[in-house]
Protein backbone atom coordinates (compact mmCIF):
# COMPACT_ATOMS: atom_id res chain seq x y z
CA UNK A 436 0.00 0.00 0.00
CA UNK A 437 1.39 3.42 -0.92
CA UNK A 438 0.64 6.89 0.34
CA UNK A 439 -2.62 8.00 1.94
CA UNK A 440 -2.21 11.71 1.26
CA UNK A 441 -1.54 13.12 -2.18
CA UNK A 442 -0.07 16.60 -1.91
CA UNK A 443 3.11 18.60 -2.56
CA UNK A 444 5.40 16.52 -0.25
CA UNK A 445 4.21 13.31 -1.91
CA UNK A 446 4.86 14.87 -5.31
CA UNK A 447 8.51 15.59 -4.48
CA UNK A 448 8.91 12.21 -2.80
CA UNK A 449 7.52 10.56 -5.95
CA UNK A 450 9.98 12.38 -8.20
CA UNK A 451 12.92 11.45 -5.94
CA UNK A 452 11.57 7.94 -5.50
CA UNK A 453 11.29 7.24 -9.22
CA UNK A 454 14.80 8.59 -9.80
CA UNK A 455 16.22 6.32 -7.07
CA UNK A 456 14.39 3.15 -8.15
CA UNK A 457 14.59 0.85 -11.13
CA UNK A 458 10.97 0.96 -12.33
CA UNK A 459 9.15 -1.82 -14.11
CA UNK A 460 7.06 0.78 -15.92
CA UNK A 461 7.24 4.51 -16.55
CA UNK A 462 4.00 6.06 -17.87
CA UNK A 463 4.25 9.41 -19.64
CA UNK A 464 1.04 11.48 -19.56
CA UNK A 465 -1.47 11.97 -16.75
CA UNK A 466 -4.65 12.05 -18.79
CA UNK A 467 -7.23 9.32 -18.29
CA UNK A 468 -5.20 6.89 -20.43
CA UNK A 469 -1.96 7.27 -18.45
CA UNK A 470 -3.61 7.54 -15.03
CA UNK A 471 -5.76 4.47 -15.74
CA UNK A 472 -2.74 2.52 -16.93
CA UNK A 473 -0.63 3.49 -13.89
CA UNK A 474 -3.46 2.37 -11.61
CA UNK A 475 -3.84 -0.94 -13.39
CA UNK A 476 -0.10 -1.64 -13.28
CA UNK A 477 0.18 -0.64 -9.61
CA UNK A 478 -2.76 -2.88 -8.71
CA UNK A 479 -0.91 -5.77 -10.36
CA UNK A 480 2.11 -5.09 -8.15
CA UNK A 481 4.43 -3.46 -10.69
CA UNK A 482 6.88 -0.74 -9.66
CA UNK A 483 5.37 2.18 -11.54
CA UNK A 484 6.12 5.84 -12.21
CA UNK A 485 3.60 8.30 -13.73
CA UNK A 486 4.58 11.79 -14.86
CA UNK A 487 2.34 14.53 -16.23
CA UNK A 488 3.87 17.70 -17.66
CA UNK A 489 0.98 19.96 -16.63
CA UNK A 490 -1.79 18.80 -14.31
CA UNK A 491 -3.72 15.53 -14.25
CA UNK A 492 -6.40 15.86 -16.91
CA UNK A 493 -5.06 19.19 -18.19
CA UNK A 494 -5.08 17.85 -21.75
CA UNK A 495 -8.13 16.33 -23.42
CA UNK A 496 -9.23 14.55 -20.25
CA UNK A 497 -10.85 17.66 -18.77
CA UNK A 498 -12.25 18.86 -22.09
CA UNK A 499 -14.46 15.99 -23.25
CA UNK A 500 -18.26 15.93 -23.44
CA UNK A 501 -18.08 14.27 -19.99
CA UNK A 502 -20.14 11.25 -20.99
CA UNK A 503 -19.59 7.67 -19.97
CA UNK A 504 -21.08 6.44 -23.20
CA UNK A 505 -23.16 3.37 -23.59
CA UNK A 506 -22.00 3.62 -27.18
CA UNK A 507 -25.34 3.86 -28.96
CA UNK A 508 -23.90 6.14 -31.64
CA UNK A 509 -21.27 3.55 -32.62
CA UNK A 510 -24.12 1.39 -33.90
CA UNK A 511 -24.47 3.82 -36.79
CA UNK A 512 -20.92 2.80 -37.78
CA UNK A 513 -21.68 -0.90 -37.26
CA UNK A 514 -19.01 -1.03 -34.52
CA UNK A 515 -20.64 -3.71 -32.40
CA UNK A 516 -17.45 -4.50 -30.47
CA UNK A 517 -17.12 -0.88 -29.32
CA UNK A 518 -20.81 -0.80 -28.28
CA UNK A 519 -20.30 -3.93 -26.17
CA UNK A 520 -17.09 -2.64 -24.62
CA UNK A 521 -18.52 0.82 -23.83
CA UNK A 522 -21.65 -0.66 -22.32
CA UNK A 523 -19.61 -3.03 -20.19
CA UNK A 524 -17.41 -0.17 -19.05
CA UNK A 525 -20.27 2.01 -17.92
CA UNK A 526 -21.21 -0.79 -15.53
CA UNK A 527 -17.64 -1.20 -14.28
CA UNK A 528 -17.18 2.55 -13.76
CA UNK A 529 -20.54 2.82 -12.04
CA UNK A 530 -19.29 0.19 -9.58
CA UNK A 531 -15.92 1.77 -8.76
CA UNK A 532 -17.03 5.42 -8.97
CA UNK A 533 -20.77 5.72 -8.25
CA UNK A 534 -20.17 9.42 -7.42
CA UNK A 535 -18.79 10.06 -10.90
CA UNK A 536 -21.15 8.08 -13.13
CA UNK A 537 -24.55 9.74 -12.92
CA UNK A 538 -27.59 8.58 -14.88
CA UNK A 539 -28.45 11.04 -17.65
CA UNK A 540 -31.81 10.40 -19.35
CA UNK A 541 -31.21 11.28 -22.99
CA UNK A 542 -34.02 12.34 -25.34
CA UNK A 543 -33.73 11.43 -28.98
CA UNK A 544 -36.41 13.49 -30.76
CA UNK A 545 -37.88 12.69 -34.13
CA UNK A 546 -39.06 15.33 -36.54
CA UNK A 547 -41.38 15.15 -39.49
CA UNK A 548 -39.87 12.82 -42.08
CA UNK A 549 -37.69 10.81 -39.59
CA UNK A 550 -38.26 7.04 -39.60
CA UNK A 551 -39.38 5.90 -36.18
CA UNK A 552 -39.10 2.21 -37.15
CA UNK A 553 -35.44 2.53 -38.11
CA UNK A 554 -34.45 4.13 -34.80
CA UNK A 555 -36.57 1.72 -32.80
CA UNK A 556 -34.63 -1.20 -34.30
CA UNK A 557 -31.37 0.60 -33.46
CA UNK A 558 -32.29 1.27 -29.83
CA UNK A 559 -33.59 -2.28 -29.35
CA UNK A 560 -30.39 -3.69 -30.75
CA UNK A 561 -28.39 -1.42 -28.47
CA UNK A 562 -30.29 -2.53 -25.36
CA UNK A 563 -29.58 -6.12 -26.26
CA UNK A 564 -25.89 -5.62 -26.97
CA UNK A 565 -25.47 -3.41 -23.90
CA UNK A 566 -27.42 -5.79 -21.68
CA UNK A 567 -29.28 -2.70 -20.43
CA UNK A 568 -30.94 -2.94 -17.03
CA UNK A 569 -34.73 -2.42 -17.02
CA UNK A 570 -34.44 1.27 -16.03
CA UNK A 571 -31.86 1.81 -18.77
CA UNK A 572 -33.90 0.37 -21.62
CA UNK A 573 -35.11 2.82 -24.23
CA UNK A 574 -38.73 3.84 -24.33
CA UNK A 575 -40.91 5.72 -26.74
CA UNK A 576 -41.85 9.32 -25.88
CA UNK A 577 -44.71 11.37 -27.25
CA UNK A 578 -44.07 14.85 -28.59
CA UNK A 579 -45.72 16.24 -25.44
CA UNK A 580 -43.40 14.23 -23.18
CA UNK A 581 -40.41 15.53 -25.11
CA UNK A 582 -41.66 19.10 -24.74
CA UNK A 583 -41.80 18.58 -20.97
CA UNK A 584 -38.12 17.66 -20.91
CA UNK A 585 -36.90 20.08 -23.58
CA UNK A 586 -39.57 22.80 -23.66
CA UNK A 587 -38.00 24.99 -26.31
CA UNK A 588 -37.05 22.33 -28.82
CA UNK A 589 -37.94 23.16 -32.42
CA UNK A 590 -41.01 21.82 -34.16
CA UNK A 591 -42.49 19.86 -35.88
CA UNK A 592 -41.79 17.16 -33.29
CA UNK A 593 -43.43 13.82 -33.97
CA UNK A 594 -42.26 12.00 -30.84
CA UNK A 595 -39.03 10.20 -30.08
CA UNK A 596 -37.15 7.99 -27.65
CA UNK A 597 -35.64 8.15 -24.21
CA UNK A 598 -32.48 6.18 -23.55
CA UNK A 599 -29.89 6.21 -20.78
CA UNK A 600 -26.42 7.72 -20.85
CA UNK A 601 -24.19 8.63 -17.92
CA UNK A 602 -22.46 11.90 -17.11
CA UNK A 603 -19.13 12.17 -15.30
CA UNK A 604 -16.51 14.71 -14.33
CA UNK A 605 -13.64 13.76 -16.62
CA UNK A 606 -10.94 15.67 -14.71
CA UNK A 607 -11.99 14.14 -11.38
CA UNK A 608 -12.15 10.63 -12.87
CA UNK A 609 -8.60 11.13 -14.11
CA UNK A 610 -7.36 12.53 -10.79
CA UNK A 611 -8.93 9.70 -8.81
CA UNK A 612 -7.18 7.14 -11.02
CA UNK A 613 -3.87 8.91 -10.35
CA UNK A 614 -4.59 8.99 -6.60
CA UNK A 615 -5.50 5.33 -6.64
CA UNK A 616 -2.27 4.47 -8.49
CA UNK A 617 -0.30 6.31 -5.79
CA UNK A 618 -2.25 4.63 -3.00
CA UNK A 619 -1.25 1.31 -4.51
CA UNK A 620 2.42 2.19 -4.54
CA UNK A 621 3.03 4.10 -7.79
CA UNK A 622 5.32 7.15 -7.85
CA UNK A 623 2.99 9.83 -9.25
CA UNK A 624 3.84 13.46 -10.04
CA UNK A 625 2.19 16.23 -12.01
CA UNK A 626 4.02 19.26 -13.44
CA UNK A 627 6.85 16.95 -14.47
CA UNK A 628 7.65 16.53 -18.17
CA UNK A 629 9.62 13.94 -20.06
CA UNK A 630 12.12 15.95 -22.09
CA UNK A 631 14.22 13.16 -23.64
CA UNK A 632 14.73 9.42 -23.59
CA UNK A 633 17.58 7.41 -22.12
CA UNK A 634 18.81 4.81 -24.63
CA UNK A 635 21.50 2.17 -24.09
CA UNK A 636 22.68 -0.17 -26.84
CA UNK A 637 19.74 0.85 -29.01
CA UNK A 638 17.24 -0.02 -26.27
CA UNK A 639 15.09 2.47 -24.36
CA UNK A 640 15.97 2.32 -20.65
CA UNK A 641 14.20 5.36 -19.23
CA UNK A 642 13.60 9.06 -19.59
CA UNK A 643 14.84 12.43 -18.39
CA UNK A 644 12.20 14.27 -16.41
CA UNK A 645 12.07 17.99 -15.76
CA UNK A 646 10.21 19.32 -12.74
CA UNK A 647 8.22 22.13 -14.36
CA UNK A 648 7.95 23.97 -11.04
CA UNK A 649 11.62 24.24 -10.06
CA UNK A 650 13.36 23.26 -13.31
CA UNK A 651 15.29 20.37 -11.74
CA UNK A 652 15.89 17.34 -13.98
CA UNK A 653 16.09 13.71 -12.92
CA UNK A 654 16.91 10.56 -14.88
CA UNK A 655 14.41 7.78 -14.35
CA UNK A 656 15.17 4.18 -15.34
CA UNK A 657 12.43 1.79 -16.32
CA UNK A 658 12.24 -1.61 -18.00
CA UNK A 659 9.27 -0.41 -20.05
CA UNK A 660 8.22 3.12 -20.99
CA UNK A 661 4.67 3.84 -22.19
CA UNK A 662 3.77 7.01 -24.04
CA UNK A 663 0.19 7.87 -23.05
CA UNK A 664 0.29 11.48 -24.16
CA UNK A 665 -2.90 11.53 -26.27
CA UNK A 666 -2.74 14.37 -28.80
CA UNK A 667 0.98 14.78 -27.99
CA UNK A 668 1.74 11.10 -28.79
CA UNK A 669 3.52 11.83 -32.05
CA UNK A 670 5.48 14.68 -30.48
CA UNK A 671 6.54 12.36 -27.65
CA UNK A 672 7.65 9.67 -30.10
CA UNK A 673 9.65 12.44 -31.77
CA UNK A 674 11.76 12.82 -28.60
CA UNK A 675 13.37 9.55 -29.68
CA UNK A 676 15.07 8.56 -32.91
CA UNK A 677 12.22 6.84 -34.73
CA UNK A 678 9.10 8.17 -36.39
CA UNK A 679 5.51 7.24 -35.50
CA UNK A 680 4.14 4.44 -37.73
CA UNK A 681 0.97 6.49 -38.33
CA UNK A 682 -0.04 10.08 -37.79
CA UNK A 683 -2.05 11.32 -34.83
CA UNK A 684 -4.85 13.57 -36.05
CA UNK A 685 -5.86 16.00 -33.31
CA UNK A 686 -9.50 16.82 -33.89
CA UNK A 687 -10.88 19.82 -32.06
CA UNK A 688 -14.24 19.70 -30.34
CA UNK A 689 -15.79 22.65 -28.54
CA UNK A 690 -18.67 23.14 -26.11
CA UNK A 691 -20.72 26.20 -25.14
CA UNK A 692 -22.16 26.51 -21.64
CA UNK A 693 -25.51 28.27 -21.05
CA UNK A 694 -27.54 28.93 -17.94
CA UNK A 695 -30.38 26.42 -17.56
CA UNK A 696 -32.73 29.40 -17.05
CA UNK A 697 -31.89 30.50 -20.63
CA UNK A 698 -31.84 26.99 -22.10
CA UNK A 699 -34.24 24.92 -20.02
CA UNK A 700 -33.64 21.17 -20.19
CA UNK A 701 -33.99 18.03 -18.09
CA UNK A 702 -31.26 15.47 -18.71
CA UNK A 703 -29.95 15.67 -22.25
CA UNK A 704 -31.23 15.90 -25.80
CA UNK A 705 -29.79 14.94 -29.17
CA UNK A 706 -29.89 17.94 -31.50
CA UNK A 707 -30.48 18.06 -35.22
CA UNK A 708 -30.99 21.41 -36.87
CA UNK A 709 -33.21 21.80 -39.96
CA UNK A 710 -30.02 22.01 -42.02
CA UNK A 711 -28.90 18.65 -40.64
CA UNK A 712 -26.23 19.87 -38.16
CA UNK A 713 -26.13 17.35 -35.31
CA UNK A 714 -25.06 17.75 -31.71
CA UNK A 715 -26.43 17.53 -28.19
CA UNK A 716 -27.34 19.59 -25.15
CA UNK A 717 -26.60 18.29 -21.64
CA UNK A 718 -27.81 19.55 -18.26
CA UNK A 719 -25.21 19.77 -15.51
CA UNK A 720 -26.24 21.43 -12.25
CA UNK A 721 -27.67 24.87 -13.16
CA UNK A 722 -26.05 24.86 -16.59
CA UNK A 723 -26.58 23.28 -20.00
CA UNK A 724 -23.69 22.65 -22.34
CA UNK A 725 -24.03 22.26 -26.07
CA UNK A 726 -21.56 20.51 -28.35
CA UNK A 727 -19.64 19.77 -30.31
CA UNK A 728 -17.42 20.18 -33.34
CA UNK A 729 -15.02 17.72 -34.96
CA UNK A 730 -12.45 19.63 -37.00
CA UNK A 731 -8.80 18.82 -37.80
CA UNK A 732 -6.54 21.00 -35.65
CA UNK A 733 -3.09 22.08 -36.76
CA UNK A 734 -2.28 24.73 -34.11
CA UNK A 735 -0.37 24.32 -30.84
CA UNK A 736 -1.50 21.35 -28.74
CA UNK A 737 -1.27 23.06 -25.34
CA UNK A 738 -4.36 24.81 -23.97
CA UNK A 739 -6.64 24.92 -27.03
CA UNK A 740 -9.56 27.36 -26.81
CA UNK A 741 -12.82 27.61 -28.72
CA UNK A 742 -12.22 29.67 -31.84
CA UNK A 743 -14.69 32.05 -33.39
CA UNK A 744 -15.72 29.83 -36.31
CA UNK A 745 -16.47 26.88 -34.06
CA UNK A 746 -18.38 29.06 -31.57
CA UNK A 747 -20.48 30.49 -34.39
CA UNK A 748 -21.16 27.02 -35.75
CA UNK A 749 -22.29 25.50 -32.42
CA UNK A 750 -24.21 28.62 -31.40
CA UNK A 751 -26.02 28.63 -34.74
CA UNK A 752 -27.00 24.99 -34.18
CA UNK A 753 -28.33 25.87 -30.70
CA UNK A 754 -30.25 28.81 -32.16
CA UNK A 755 -31.73 26.63 -34.92
CA UNK A 756 -32.69 23.85 -32.50
CA UNK A 757 -34.20 26.18 -29.87
CA UNK A 758 -35.49 29.01 -32.11
CA UNK A 759 -37.93 30.50 -29.60
CA UNK A 760 -35.19 31.23 -27.02
CA UNK A 761 -33.43 33.96 -28.99
CA UNK A 762 -30.03 32.72 -27.79
CA UNK A 763 -27.11 35.02 -28.56
CA UNK A 764 -23.43 35.07 -27.75
CA UNK A 765 -24.29 37.06 -24.62
CA UNK A 766 -25.94 33.91 -23.24
CA UNK A 767 -22.75 31.88 -23.50
CA UNK A 768 -21.40 31.58 -19.96
CA UNK A 769 -18.25 29.75 -20.94
CA UNK A 770 -16.61 27.71 -23.67
CA UNK A 771 -14.09 24.92 -23.78
CA UNK A 772 -12.16 23.06 -26.45
CA UNK A 773 -10.50 19.65 -26.47
CA UNK A 774 -8.39 17.71 -28.92
CA UNK A 775 -9.36 14.12 -29.76
CA UNK A 776 -6.25 12.01 -30.24
CA UNK A 777 -7.49 10.24 -33.38
CA UNK A 778 -5.40 7.89 -35.50
CA UNK A 779 -5.37 9.43 -38.98
CA UNK A 780 -7.02 7.40 -41.75
CA UNK A 781 -6.24 8.35 -45.35
CA UNK A 782 -9.02 10.34 -46.99
CA UNK A 783 -11.26 10.42 -43.91
CA UNK A 784 -12.48 13.58 -42.17
CA UNK A 785 -12.19 13.64 -38.34
CA UNK A 786 -15.94 13.03 -37.96
CA UNK A 787 -15.67 9.75 -39.89
CA UNK A 788 -12.42 8.62 -38.29
CA UNK A 789 -12.71 5.66 -35.95
CA UNK A 790 -12.33 6.26 -32.19
CA UNK A 791 -10.49 2.95 -31.75
CA UNK A 792 -7.17 2.71 -29.93
CA UNK A 793 -3.88 1.11 -30.98
CA UNK A 794 -0.60 0.25 -29.28
CA UNK A 795 2.53 1.04 -31.28
CA UNK A 796 6.06 -0.18 -30.49
CA UNK A 797 9.13 1.73 -31.65
CA UNK A 798 12.33 -0.16 -32.60
CA UNK A 799 13.88 1.06 -29.30
CA UNK A 800 10.96 -0.40 -27.32
CA UNK A 801 8.79 2.67 -26.59
CA UNK A 802 5.15 1.62 -26.36
CA UNK A 803 2.60 4.26 -27.40
CA UNK A 804 -1.13 3.98 -26.70
CA UNK A 805 -3.03 6.16 -29.13
CA UNK A 806 -6.71 6.92 -29.74
CA UNK A 807 -9.54 5.67 -27.57
CA UNK A 808 -12.20 7.19 -25.34
CA UNK A 809 -12.59 8.31 -21.77
CA UNK A 810 -15.23 5.60 -21.32
CA UNK A 811 -12.96 2.74 -22.35
CA UNK A 812 -9.78 3.78 -20.52
CA UNK A 813 -9.77 0.68 -18.30
CA UNK A 814 -9.90 -1.65 -21.28
CA UNK A 815 -7.19 0.36 -23.03
CA UNK A 816 -5.00 -0.11 -19.96
CA UNK A 817 -5.69 -3.84 -20.09
CA UNK A 818 -4.56 -3.97 -23.71
CA UNK A 819 -1.39 -2.01 -22.97
CA UNK A 820 -0.61 -4.29 -20.04
CA UNK A 821 -0.54 -7.28 -22.41
CA UNK A 822 2.26 -5.54 -24.29
CA UNK A 823 4.01 -4.57 -21.05
CA UNK A 824 3.90 -8.22 -19.94
CA UNK A 825 5.48 -9.27 -23.23
CA UNK A 826 8.26 -6.68 -22.83
CA UNK A 827 8.91 -7.81 -19.25
CA UNK A 828 8.61 -11.47 -20.17
CA UNK A 829 6.19 -11.98 -17.29
CA UNK A 830 2.61 -13.07 -16.89
CA UNK A 831 0.99 -10.02 -15.31
CA UNK A 832 -2.44 -11.49 -14.72
CA UNK A 833 -5.52 -9.45 -15.61
CA UNK A 834 -7.21 -6.12 -14.91
CA UNK A 835 -10.04 -7.51 -12.79
CA UNK A 836 -9.16 -5.46 -9.70
CA UNK A 837 -9.53 -2.19 -11.60
CA UNK A 838 -13.23 -2.97 -12.06
CA UNK A 839 -13.80 -3.83 -8.42
CA UNK A 840 -11.69 -1.63 -6.14
CA UNK A 841 -13.44 1.71 -5.63
CA UNK A 842 -11.70 4.92 -6.61
CA UNK A 843 -10.93 7.34 -3.77
CA UNK A 844 -14.41 8.90 -3.66
CA UNK A 845 -16.21 5.72 -4.64
CA UNK A 846 -16.30 3.85 -1.35
CA UNK A 847 -19.74 4.86 -0.09
CA UNK A 848 -19.74 2.42 2.80
CA UNK A 849 -21.98 -0.07 1.05
CA UNK A 850 -24.71 2.49 0.32
CA UNK A 851 -26.04 3.29 -3.12
CA UNK A 852 -25.25 6.83 -4.28
CA UNK A 853 -28.73 8.23 -3.58
CA UNK A 854 -28.90 6.83 -0.05
CA UNK A 855 -25.35 8.01 0.66
CA UNK A 856 -26.14 11.47 -0.70
CA UNK A 857 -29.21 11.78 1.48
CA UNK A 858 -27.27 11.21 4.70
CA UNK A 859 -24.34 13.33 3.55
CA UNK A 860 -26.61 16.19 2.51
CA UNK A 861 -28.10 16.20 5.97
CA UNK A 862 -24.61 16.50 7.49
CA UNK A 863 -23.70 19.38 5.20
CA UNK A 864 -27.02 21.17 5.76
CA UNK A 865 -26.57 20.89 9.53
CA UNK A 866 -23.27 22.70 9.12
CA UNK A 867 -24.84 25.49 7.08
CA UNK A 868 -23.60 24.50 3.60
CA UNK A 869 -25.90 25.77 0.85
CA UNK A 870 -27.93 23.30 -1.28
CA UNK A 871 -26.11 24.38 -4.46
CA UNK A 872 -22.69 23.78 -2.89
CA UNK A 873 -23.92 20.49 -1.46
CA UNK A 874 -25.15 19.23 -4.82
CA UNK A 875 -21.81 20.02 -6.46
CA UNK A 876 -19.67 18.63 -3.67
CA UNK A 877 -21.45 15.29 -3.29
CA UNK A 878 -21.55 14.83 -7.07
CA UNK A 879 -17.82 15.52 -7.48
CA UNK A 880 -16.08 14.19 -4.39
CA UNK A 881 -18.23 11.28 -3.23
CA UNK A 882 -16.77 9.68 -0.11
CA UNK A 883 -14.06 12.36 0.06
CA UNK A 884 -16.75 14.74 1.38
CA UNK A 885 -16.01 13.10 4.74
CA UNK A 886 -12.67 14.92 4.68
CA UNK A 887 -14.45 18.25 4.16
CA UNK A 888 -16.78 17.50 7.05
CA UNK A 889 -13.78 16.64 9.21
CA UNK A 890 -12.17 19.97 8.29
CA UNK A 891 -15.43 21.76 9.10
CA UNK A 892 -15.52 20.13 12.51
CA UNK A 893 -11.97 21.33 13.18
CA UNK A 894 -12.81 24.85 12.07
CA UNK A 895 -16.24 25.82 10.66
CA UNK A 896 -14.56 28.49 8.49
CA UNK A 897 -13.46 25.69 6.11
CA UNK A 898 -17.12 25.23 5.14
CA UNK A 899 -17.64 28.89 4.29
CA UNK A 900 -17.91 29.94 0.62
CA UNK A 901 -14.74 31.22 -1.04
CA UNK A 902 -16.59 34.44 -1.91
CA UNK A 903 -20.11 35.68 -1.18
CA UNK A 904 -22.50 33.55 -3.23
CA UNK A 905 -19.78 31.16 -4.42
CA UNK A 906 -20.75 27.47 -4.54
CA UNK A 907 -17.17 26.46 -3.67
CA UNK A 908 -16.00 26.15 -0.09
CA UNK A 909 -12.72 27.25 1.45
CA UNK A 910 -11.98 23.68 2.54
CA UNK A 911 -12.09 22.50 -1.07
CA UNK A 912 -8.89 24.45 -1.73
CA UNK A 913 -7.13 22.76 1.17
CA UNK A 914 -8.38 19.40 -0.04
CA UNK A 915 -7.30 20.17 -3.62
CA UNK A 916 -3.74 20.93 -2.51
CA UNK A 917 -3.22 18.35 0.22
CA UNK A 918 -5.28 15.49 -1.18
CA UNK A 919 -5.31 16.29 -4.90
CA UNK A 920 -1.77 17.57 -5.64
CA UNK A 921 -3.10 20.88 -7.00
CA UNK A 922 -0.06 23.13 -7.50
CA UNK A 923 -1.59 26.19 -9.17
CA UNK A 924 -4.76 28.27 -9.08
CA UNK A 925 -5.80 26.77 -12.43
CA UNK A 926 -5.37 23.25 -11.02
CA UNK A 927 -7.73 24.24 -8.19
CA UNK A 928 -10.37 26.35 -9.91
CA UNK A 929 -10.51 24.48 -13.21
CA UNK A 930 -9.87 20.78 -12.63
CA UNK A 931 -10.53 20.31 -8.87
CA UNK A 932 -13.61 22.49 -8.28
CA UNK A 933 -15.01 22.92 -11.84
CA UNK A 934 -15.52 26.66 -11.26
CA UNK A 935 -13.76 27.76 -14.46
CA UNK A 936 -16.39 26.28 -16.75
CA UNK A 937 -19.40 25.91 -14.45
CA UNK A 938 -19.84 29.20 -12.59
CA UNK A 939 -21.11 32.55 -13.81
CA UNK A 940 -17.84 34.38 -13.22
CA UNK A 941 -15.50 31.42 -13.86
CA UNK A 942 -14.40 31.49 -10.24
CA UNK A 943 -12.80 34.94 -10.59
CA UNK A 944 -14.46 36.24 -7.41
CA UNK A 945 -13.34 33.13 -5.52
CA UNK A 946 -9.78 33.35 -6.85
CA UNK A 947 -8.27 35.75 -4.24
CA UNK A 948 -9.42 33.62 -1.29
CA UNK A 949 -8.34 30.44 -3.10
CA UNK A 950 -4.94 32.00 -3.83
CA UNK A 951 -4.51 33.04 -0.20
CA UNK A 952 -5.27 29.52 1.10
CA UNK A 953 -3.21 27.76 -1.58
CA UNK A 954 -0.40 30.30 -1.18
CA UNK A 955 -0.08 29.50 2.49
CA UNK A 956 -0.02 25.76 1.85
CA UNK A 957 2.36 26.00 -1.12
CA UNK A 958 4.63 28.74 0.24
CA UNK A 959 3.78 31.40 -2.34
CA UNK A 960 5.09 34.91 -1.66
CA UNK A 961 3.10 38.04 -2.58
CA UNK A 962 4.57 38.19 -6.07
CA UNK A 963 3.69 34.57 -6.74
CA UNK A 964 0.12 35.08 -5.50
CA UNK A 965 -0.25 38.08 -7.82
CA UNK A 966 1.19 36.13 -10.77
CA UNK A 967 -1.17 33.21 -10.12
CA UNK A 968 -4.16 35.54 -9.95
CA UNK A 969 -3.13 37.27 -13.14
CA UNK A 970 -2.66 33.96 -14.99
CA UNK A 971 -6.01 32.72 -13.74
CA UNK A 972 -7.86 35.86 -14.88
CA UNK A 973 -6.37 35.39 -18.35
CA UNK A 974 -7.53 31.78 -18.35
CA UNK A 975 -11.04 32.92 -17.38
CA UNK A 976 -11.12 35.40 -20.24
CA UNK A 977 -9.99 32.72 -22.69
CA UNK A 978 -12.88 30.50 -21.60
CA UNK A 979 -15.69 32.97 -21.92
CA UNK A 980 -16.96 35.85 -19.82
CA UNK A 981 -19.39 36.80 -22.56
CA UNK A 982 -22.37 37.47 -20.34
CA UNK A 983 -23.50 41.05 -19.91
CA UNK A 984 -21.98 42.48 -16.74
CA UNK A 985 -19.05 40.05 -16.74
CA UNK A 986 -15.86 41.56 -15.40
CA UNK A 987 -13.90 41.70 -18.65
CA UNK A 988 -14.52 41.44 -22.35
CA UNK A 989 -14.30 38.09 -24.04
CA UNK A 990 -11.45 36.79 -26.10
CA UNK A 991 -13.94 34.59 -27.84
CA UNK A 992 -17.11 36.64 -28.01
CA UNK A 993 -19.00 36.43 -31.26
CA UNK A 994 -21.51 38.95 -32.47
CA UNK A 995 -24.31 36.76 -33.71
CA UNK A 996 -27.81 38.10 -33.98
CA UNK A 997 -30.61 35.98 -32.54
CA UNK A 998 -32.45 34.05 -35.24
CA UNK A 999 -35.24 35.92 -36.95
Ligand SMILES: Cc1cc2nc3c(=O)[nH]c(=O)nc-3n(C[C@H](O)[C@H](O)[C@H](O)COP(=O)(O)OP(=O)(O)OC[C@H]3O[C@@H](n4cnc5c(N)ncnc54)[C@H](O)[C@@H]3O)c2cc1C
Nearest residue numbers: 464466467468488494495496500502629665688773809810
Ligand atom coordinates in the same frame (compact mmCIF):
# COMPACT_ATOMS: atom_id res chain seq x y z
C1 LIG B 1 -14.59 17.41 -27.61
C2 LIG B 1 -14.38 16.03 -27.09
C3 LIG B 1 -15.42 15.33 -26.53
C4 LIG B 1 -15.21 14.04 -26.04
N1 LIG B 1 -16.23 13.43 -25.39
C5 LIG B 1 -16.05 12.21 -24.88
C6 LIG B 1 -17.07 11.62 -24.12
O1 LIG B 1 -18.10 12.23 -23.86
N2 LIG B 1 -16.87 10.37 -23.65
C7 LIG B 1 -15.72 9.68 -23.90
O2 LIG B 1 -15.63 8.53 -23.49
N3 LIG B 1 -14.69 10.24 -24.56
C8 LIG B 1 -14.83 11.49 -25.06
N4 LIG B 1 -13.81 12.11 -25.71
C9 LIG B 1 -12.54 11.41 -25.86
C10 LIG B 1 -11.69 11.46 -24.59
O3 LIG B 1 -11.82 12.71 -23.97
C11 LIG B 1 -10.23 11.23 -24.93
O4 LIG B 1 -10.11 10.04 -25.66
C12 LIG B 1 -9.36 11.10 -23.68
O5 LIG B 1 -9.61 12.14 -22.76
C13 LIG B 1 -7.90 11.11 -24.08
O6 LIG B 1 -7.15 10.92 -22.92
P1 LIG B 1 -5.57 10.78 -22.99
O7 LIG B 1 -5.11 10.48 -21.62
O8 LIG B 1 -5.20 9.80 -24.04
O9 LIG B 1 -5.06 12.20 -23.49
P2 LIG B 1 -4.93 13.54 -22.61
O10 LIG B 1 -6.03 13.69 -21.66
O11 LIG B 1 -4.70 14.66 -23.55
O12 LIG B 1 -3.63 13.27 -21.76
C14 LIG B 1 -2.34 13.31 -22.29
C15 LIG B 1 -1.46 14.00 -21.26
O13 LIG B 1 -0.09 13.87 -21.62
C16 LIG B 1 0.57 15.01 -21.10
N5 LIG B 1 1.86 15.12 -21.76
C17 LIG B 1 2.11 15.47 -23.05
N6 LIG B 1 3.44 15.46 -23.29
C18 LIG B 1 4.04 15.10 -22.12
C19 LIG B 1 5.41 14.93 -21.74
N7 LIG B 1 6.41 15.12 -22.59
N8 LIG B 1 5.67 14.58 -20.46
C20 LIG B 1 4.68 14.38 -19.56
N9 LIG B 1 3.36 14.54 -19.88
C21 LIG B 1 3.05 14.88 -21.15
C22 LIG B 1 -0.39 16.14 -21.41
O14 LIG B 1 -0.16 17.28 -20.61
C23 LIG B 1 -1.74 15.50 -21.15
O15 LIG B 1 -2.25 15.78 -19.86
C24 LIG B 1 -13.96 13.42 -26.17
C25 LIG B 1 -12.88 14.13 -26.73
C26 LIG B 1 -13.09 15.44 -27.15
C27 LIG B 1 -11.95 16.22 -27.69
